[in-house]
Amino acid sequence: MANDASAVSDTRSPQSLADPFTPAADSSLWRKNFLLGAATASYQIEGAVAEDGRLPSIWDTFSATPGKVLAGDTGAVACDHYHRWQEDVDMLAGLGLEGYRLSIAWPRVMGAAGAPNRKGLDFYKRLLARLKEKGITTFVTLYHWDLPQHLEDRGGWLNRDTAYRFADYADLMSRELAGSVDAWATLNEPWCSAYLGYGNGHHAPGLADGRFATQAMHHLLLAHGLAVPVLRANDPASQKGIVANMGRGTANSDSAADQRAAHLFEVQHNAWILDPLLKGAYPRDLFELWPGTEPLVLDGDLQTIAAPLDFLGVNYYFRTNLASDGAHGFTEVPPEGVERTQMGWEVHPDGLRDLLTGFRKTYANLPPIYITENGMASDDKVTDGHVDDTQRIAFLKRHLAAVDQAIKAGVDVRGYFLWSLMDNFEWAFGYERRFGVVHVDYATQKRTIKRSAELVAKFLRERKLLT
Template sequence: MFDKATKGDLLGFPRDFLWGAATASYQVEGGAAEGGRGPSIWDIFSGQEGKIHDGKTGAVACDHFHRYSEDVALMAELGLPAYRFSVAWPRVMPDGRTVSQEGLDYYRRLVDELCDKNIEPVLTLYHWDLPQALEDQGGWRSRRIVECFTNYAMAVHDALGDRVRQWTTINEPFCSAFLGYGAGIHAPGHTDPEAALVAAHHHLLAHGTALRALRSRAREGQQFSIALNFSPALADGYGPRYAEAARKFDGLHNRFFLDPVLGKGYPSDVLEDVAHVGGLAEAIQDGDLETIAGTIDWLGVNYYAPTRVKPLDDPHAPSNCPLPGLRGMDVLPPRPPLTGFGWEQTPSSLTELLRWLNWHTGGIPLIVAENGAAFEDKIDAEGRIRDDERTNYIAEHLRAVHSAIEGGADVRGYLVWSLLDNFEWSMGYSQRFGIVHVDFETQRRTVKDSALFYRDVIARNAVPSGR
């Protein structure tokens, strides 16, 4: 673990670097049946037998809906300058279309509390909890979702635009589209590769349409972004076949979502990879790519781990990777050291990713909007949680961010995932990512050593360079 008085030099970050922590509405809020909130696709999905690891749901989660004031006070105690949270669409529009002032009032109170504590609200409009009423009408498979999302974005902006400066349209459309509509391991649980590609396009189109509408009402100083999850492809060998395997994975996981946002359109190589699936070409209408290409002020970079890949002997053989249309390559098991989730710890991949993004985007400012690790927490006799593994993970990845900045990448912030232990989607409550421990029976919060370390890093705006 890293002492407060840490050995070695300190790596200084820019003085205006944005530090903070992140959560998502369904993972922390609870209050599922309160305030007129309608059911989301995750309420329905998690209520189905066998869908969630421990059979639990996010109906209560961290009870952030009732305990937001306590949690904001905790953020202030830890010296967090920013809090990234998401708005629950079914709380604001229970049927996906009709505004609930009662739902908006909750976020007004939350934002007011943050502002009173001088904590910057970083608002995400969509973190996967689609109103079930809209899913019943086709969800992200239907082009009608674009108008619905834009109207929702406008309603939230009308309510909070006078106090919120940082706006993110959609978080990780990759997961929402490919895992929810293709792999079936996330809500709404469909296993249709064609639907996954169509849903992905509609996510990006909704982002672009809403972004343009938001800019039409933007207030001075407001900034707009999208948050994409990246997993660098590491080929498990050398030569053209291994490079081709990495290209295929990188294309569908990373460039498929990034390039249209940058105004480059869908990568031609990826379109060829998925042409046999169908659906996407028909979904793209005239003007769509121009709409998606609306300028963002910064790119949210969500990073947890790289993915190791290898080629198959048959380039047309189906892959073990659940992404739609991938053929001729397989994903390999990660290499130790692993997190409690079984994810590989390779901080250097984050450095390389940020440098590549700086080049590929033409220098668009980057904010690491999510980065963190799940480990099994151990509470000692004094009630202290000495989560050395998580502390080390955060420190190593902060060094990786610093290295990218030193290499010229315009990285302007780091938001740790997550503030609180929470409902971790299909893994239920079995994985703890929080820098604050939550006892889900009593809802008691306990600050972990990783939070104390992060607090000290923020206070001195630096990170130790060595052990």
């Protein structure tokens, strides 16, 4: 397929477009009300970790611990977005992106005693005001993993009190920012916070115990449930939801044991979060997989967690192929000869479609969905002032086609956010893995728009002309 979109006029009909990104002419993405944006997270881009009253987070502590993050990288400077936010918003708007999903750094806006930090709050007020001036829809995530360290010192998400402190934080933010946020997401990827943070230690705070993981998850979901009515009361015009990373599990064979293995993988990756949110109960199979890890659940907790949602954010990156471990669990069997990203993750767009259509069948009360993260890492280089990220272009087109297939199958998907707007601190992988559609030179902080972003911008210009 041709790789030069410059020869295609922006005024031609979608049927005639043949560049490597443009969706098919009958794609749902041509709908004017299908939101197309980009996403970031506070610790991954902001830097300025000790400025204007910001307190330490668990990721400051974790990334400063030798051996925890690749190459000893930290988020101390990251993309320096705290100082370059105006430039970054102008870049976002210049690309024509319609939505921006960002997160607020809890340690930047509240002191240890719960008092507001005005300088931190003012940063987000200025940022959101600028986004509104540009006509960009704002999706704000309250918790994208950067728990204040002082709360972790008191037990973090293993301490039930943290859920109530989160509700206080949600109360402050929704009072201060009411009217400037189109959609609030309480949590980003509680599976990662609970399992990677407390179950296997790969992420901050670096604890590793199965019982810790399930208890942390319960308190995370309780925090979500406590925050939703607060957000509704303080900012009634906005949407309220949660963002979860979803994993597609496929069986290595037709055997009953391997089919069961794939099922259990999706239970621990998806139903662990969605069942309490949408059914008011934890899946029983979870504790077959992890016996003896049942969390302490108090009367009324599950009703609180199951607060009605206006939307569900779905983050998707790859599938996992599973076989039975011969006992009561599963083992991964990576397929050979498949396309992979810099992360080593298989490129499997059908998994996104299958998850979305499966959720529609499983949950009668499934809310409208936004794909809040989808993207890939590649070892991008700037050559003669350009970044030709051909693999990402093909990745995005194929995954957007999968979203279109899900919509045509009846799933209410209302938008899609590229992960990520720009290269950034990729958690335990530091700065080696580049997910952005904009390249960042970390030494100079120069931003270079990649070919993928140019083609997304071109599509949005075309759609605007046609709708």
